[in-house]
Amino acid sequence: xxxxxxxxxxxxxxxxxxxxxxxxxxxxxxxxxxxxxxxxxxxxxxxxxxxxxxxxxxxxxxxxxxxxxxxxxxxxxxxxxxxxxxxxxx
Numbered sequence: 001x002x003x004x005x006x007x008x009x010x011x012x013x014x015x016x017x018x019x020x021x022x023x024x025x026x027x028x029x030x031x032x033x034x035x036x037x038x039x040x041x042x043x044x045x046x047x048x049x050x051x052x053x054x055x056x057x058x059x060x061x062x063x064x065x066x067x068x069x070x071x072x073x074x075x076x077x078x079x080x081x082x083x084x085x086x087x088x089x090x
Contacts (some may be wrong), residue, residue, distance in 0.1 A: 004053045023066065023069055023070045027069055028066060028069075031062060031066060032070065033058070033060065035058055035061070035062055038058055042054040042055055042058070
């Protein structure tokens, strides 16, 4: 599967399976529970625009927390490459 190929329904790309299986359900629920009250509060907004405007940053933060939990923290320099790649022989 190349970088530009479209994902077929029901097909999990390689790597994502490992990513998803590395986080335990309890860890995910703990991250989600930490933001539950905030998500619940914005659900009471009277108009959809305000709800969406407040929901987006919270949901993005939750996604970032989940990725950091499974992959590790984001490096300070995003252009920095690792010294070696495991399994590549480099």
